[in-house]
Amino acid sequence: MLDMLSYEFFQRALIVGMLVSLCSSLLGVPLVLKRFSMIGDGLSHVGFGALAVAAAMNLAPLWVSIPVVVIAAFLLLKLSGAGKLSGDAAVAVFSSGALAIGAVVLSQSGGNADVSSYMFGSIMAITGDDLLLSVLCSAVVIILFxxxxxxxxxxxxxxGFAGATGVRTELYDTVISLLTALTVVVGMRIMGALLISSLIVFPALSSMRVFKSFRGVTVCSAVLSEVCFIAGMEVTCELDFPAGASVVLAFLAAFLIFCAAGYIIKRVRKSTPKPQEDI
Amino acid sequence: MINDLSFTVYQGDFLGIVGENGSGKTTLMKLLLGLKQPQSGQIIFSGGLKQSEIGYLPQQTLTQRDFPATVREVVLSGRLSKLGIKPFYSKSDKNKAEEYMKLTGVDMLSGRSYRELSGGQQQRVLLARALCATEKLLLLDEPISGLDPYSAQDMYDTVRRLNKDMGVTVIMISHDLNGALRCSNRVLHMEGGQYYFGTTEEYRASDIFHTMSTCDCHCCCEHHTKGGGESA
Structure with missing residues (x-):
């Protein structure tokens, strides 16, 4: 990987990837806990559709997909919140619909776009403009979080409790899903539309196996996502695997390790019982 | 739907709200908390009490079952309304949280994970969180549902102590008629659009109580048998 660092495109991919990993791992904690894990998946498919349309019309990909995905995120939240469609059904409608639109547009636009790179990610995809926009988006996500x-x-x-103490819960739900939309769009060029949601789900899920505080889980997710992203990139460079797929495999390995660790910790705690606390 | 309901809670009261499912208890609670707006009529908070100063103990949700959070984190989140636009809790917020954890007897558990606690312990953690939001008025929504008889008794004792010793006003929604009557000094009974509001003594003497308690008898007996079984 070190000799790849001299290439500018690789530097860009690395910076954007690390920022996106950080953002999505942070957002992943509340999303997974609120049972919204699939929202990232749905949004990435919408992003795929938007990218395909942008490519066919020769527009800058991020400038088209960011507004489209942000609107989709807002609609998804409204639909599932209003109880008109259940959350998972709403995601299914959005993702298959957008995927179909993307596929049709790509097939009609003369096949100059590389479908596989859209689906599974490419480290070549980040341009200078993308880099700037990605850094801005990531900064917004991290500061707001x-x-x-x-x-x-x-x-x-x-x-319920938060609402009762005067917190505007809908506002924060909206903020979280809009931030997720930004992160998904920025990250899907490297990770691919099919795989970006793993950045959201895996770090939080793995950390929850081992850590028992919210802060612990959040910090561990952030660190873990950086480690796994870099490990995935290393594999990509050495073995020429698709970037997104390598990163997901690194996450999968980490998840299994954390599961095992969580299991062992539980066993150890059970065998050394604490003094009984009075109820 | 709730129609023509009017009642008053004074400082230091312990109001038990009892009644069947679907009689509007939850709707009433949402109105009190400001999560819903009444179509007509109003809820008046007097004596400097604000709507956001209700300490709410909600029913537990599914999400919380595997939620990674320490007891301290959960209790501290009760200070949220005091936070305003500040992003982080201050030293005094943390001290308050410690104080209420002691008061509800969960200070020994403060570093433990909420999901690893027993049902009774979890309820007391949520009670400490509610106190963090206010010392004036607690609103408890089915505080003993899902608890074994001993934890339930313990929960009642804790709440009663807060009411008697600290003068915390309590509004408690409950299915457990006997438990509610033992703690409360006023009762609001809701059933199919009929309401009864009065002191606990008046309620015990009323017709509506007699119909209710004969229906309830079976449940009570079952409750006691269960308790006896566990202790044996």
Whole structure:
């Protein structure tokens, strides 16, 4: 990987990838806990459709897909919140619909676009403009997450209680899903439309096996996502695997390790019982 | 739908709200909390009490079952309304949280994970969180549902102590008629659009109580048998 670092396109891919990993791992914690894991998946398919349309019309990909995906995120939230469609059904409608549109547009636009790179990611895809926009988006996500950390915790843990103490829970739900939309769009060029949601789900899910505090899970997710992203990139460079797929495999390995660790910790705790606390 | 309901809660009261499912208890609670707006009529908070100063103990949700959070994190989140636009909790917020954990007897558990606690312990953690939001008025939504008889009794004792010793006003929604009557000094009975509001003594003497308690008898007996079985 070190000799690849001299290439500018690879530097860009690495910077964007690391930022996106960080953002999605942070957002993943509340999303997974609120049972919204699939929202990232749905949004990435919408992103795929938008990218295909942008490519066919020769427009800058991010400038088209960001507004489209942000609107989709907003609609998804409204639909599942209003109880008109259940959350998972809403995601299914959006993702298959957008995927179909993308496929049709790509097939009609003369086949100059590389479908596989859209689906599974490519480290060649990031341009200078993309880099700038990605850094901006990531900065917004990270700053908002830190500023709203305590509110996000409260809303995620207990929406009813948070609402009763005067927190505008819908506002924070909207903020989280809009941030997710931004992250998904920025990350899907490297990770691919089919695989970007793994960045959201895997770090949080793995950390939850081992850590028992919200802060612990959040910090561990962030660190884990960086480690796995870099490990995945290393595999990509050495073995010429698709970038997104390598990263997901690294996450999968980490998940299995964390599962085993969680199991062992549980066993050890059971065999050394604490003094009984009175009820 | 709730129609023509009017009642008053004074400072230091313990109001038990009892009644069947679907009689509007949950709707009433949402109105009190400001999660819903009344179509007509109003809820008046007097004496400097604000709507956001209700300490709410909600029913537990499915999400919380595997939620990674320490007891301290959960209790501290009760200070959220005091936070305003500040992003982080201050030292005094943390001290308050410690104080209420002691008061509800969960201070020994503060570093433990919420999901690893027993049902009774979890309820007391949520009670500490509710106190963090306010010392004036607690609103408890089915506080003993899902608890074994001992934890339930313990929960009642804790709440009663808060009411008696600290003068916390309590509004408790409950299916457990006997438990509610033992703690409360006022009762609001809701059933199929009929309401009864009065002191607990008046309620015990009323017709509506007699119909209710004969229906309830079976459940009570079952409750006691269960308790006896576990202790044996």
């Amino acid at each position: 830190i500023v709203f950390y305590n509110k996000i915790f409260a809303v995620t843990f207990d929406e």
